[in-house]
Amino acid sequence: MSLKKIAELAGTSVSTVSRVLNSPEHVCNKPGLAERIWKIAQSQHYLPNAAARSLRLGAPANTEHFTVDIFLTRFDSMDKDPFFLELFQHLKEDLLQRDCLLGKVLNSLEIIESNDSSFSAGPIPYKPTQQIITEKAKYPLAFISQKPNTGLIVLGKCPKEFLPLLKKRYAHIVGIDRNPTEYEYDEVICNGMIAAEMAVEHLISLGHRDIAYIGDCTYETRYIGYYQALIRHKLPLNYTRIYPTDQSREEGFRTMTALLASSQRPTAIFCANDCTALGVVDALKRTKKRGYSPSIISIDNIKDSQKTTPMLTTIDIPKKEMGRLALTLLLDRKNGYHQENVRLELPCHLIERESCTYAP
Numbered sequence: 001m002s003l004k005k006i007a008e009l010a011g012t013s014v015s016t017v018s019r020v021l022n023s024p025e026h027v028c029n030k031p032g033l034a035e036r037i038w039k040i041a042q043s044q045h046y047l048p049n050a051a052a053r054s055l056r057l058g059a060p061a062n063t064e065h066f067t068v069d070i071f072l073t074r075f076d077s078m079d080k081d082p083f084f085l086e087l088f089q090h091l092k093e094d095l096l097q098r099d100c101l102l103g104k105v106l107n108s109l110e111i112i113e114s115n116d117s118s119f120s121a122g123p124i125p126y127k128p129t130q131q132i133i134t135e136k137a138k139y140p141l142a143f144i145s146q147k148p149n150t151g152l153i154v155l156g157k158c159p160k161e162f163l164p165l166l167k168k169r170y171a172h173i174v175g176i177d178r179n180p181t182e183y184e185y186d187e188v189i190c191n192g193m194i195a196a197e198m199a200v201e202h203l204i205s206l207g208h209r210d211i212a213y214i215g216d217c218t219y220e221t222r223y224i225g226y227y228q229a230l231i232r233h234k235l236p237l238n239y240t241r242i243y244p245t246d247q248s249r250e251e252g253f254r255t256m257t258a259l260l261a262s263s264q265r266p267t268a269i270f271c272a273n274d275c276t277a278l279g280v281v282d283a284l285k286r287t288k289k290r291g292y293s294p295s296i297i298s299i300d301n302i303k304d305s306q307k308t309t310p311m312l313t314t315i316d317i318p319k320k321e322m323g324r325l326a327l328t329l330l331l332d333r334k335n336g337y338h339q340e341n342v343r344l345e346l347p348c349h350l351i352e353r354e355s356c357t358y359a360p
Helices: 003-010 014-022 033-043 050-054 082-097 129-134 160-169 192-205 221-232 249-260 274-287 318-333
Strands: 067-072 099-106 151-156 172-177 187-188 211-215 242-244 268-271 295-300 313-316 343-345 349-351
Touching: 003 014, 003 033, 014 033, 014 067, 050 129, 067 082, 082 099, 082 151, 082 274, 082 318, 082 343, 151 160, 151 318, 172 318, 187 318, 192 221, 192 268, 192 295, 192 349, 211 249, 211 274, 221 249, 249 274, 268 274, 274 295
Parallel strands: 067 099, 067 151, 151 172, 172 187, 187 343, 211 242, 211 268, 268 295, 295 313
Antiparallel strands: 313 349
């Protein structure tokens, strides 16, 4: 499969295809284009440069390179989650360097494959979690074939209902998230509770006492870290200052727009991720409430957090190191070097910028 053929199928130029496949950190101007190029390359069995180079240097022609599938748990596309998109770009670079192939990028609707014992049978339509639960009898685990020489990296919080399906399909699994599991598989985490506590502690150190939370509240460590920091400083947990969202830019904008319409507004806002905070900043710019400029802090330190005005104060999550260590764990388990489920926890760091100031 040539780059020219992939370019034709993707409807783009050969140079764009080359940049996407050989420079994993390259970001296309057109949303979804990079993802489409990778899918076409995978479906046509394109061999990345690193793997092809190993063949030229003398590896047997029938060498089967280790393939890594990706399960994106929260959204149906990388474009909707900038944090995992940036992590994924680093991960693709590591895959190339270690002569591994990128397999399928799956979302939660694409987790069940054919109940035929033959792996060559194509995937059946993906189904939501509740449908999976009700159809267990129709797709018994005993008939789900295991993927040969393939591992899985789970990006985000994995629904418990999926675990039996994943473990039956993949012999090697590692997760990357801010929420630790109960040692259900190997995982690399940067604890969201610690990151949230660090963020709220910073706001409190600036004199803020009325601090709102915008983000997920369902079994979410960042929400737990938020209220634990308040309790530690004997500050009341005001439920009218808690705004549950799906942690998207659109939800951040909608929530902040509603908050601005109220007469009682907080002096500071903690957003569970940068994406939500970007929406909050968008709403503040659009509305321009005279005399109201709350301090805003978030978590992730994605690239766009430096492009806002003011630039976002955020908690850095080490995306590149998390991806690299996840692949290391995956290959270590594949080679039989460890049996127990392992958790590697990396530290987070405060990145002070312009969006946080002293309380009025």
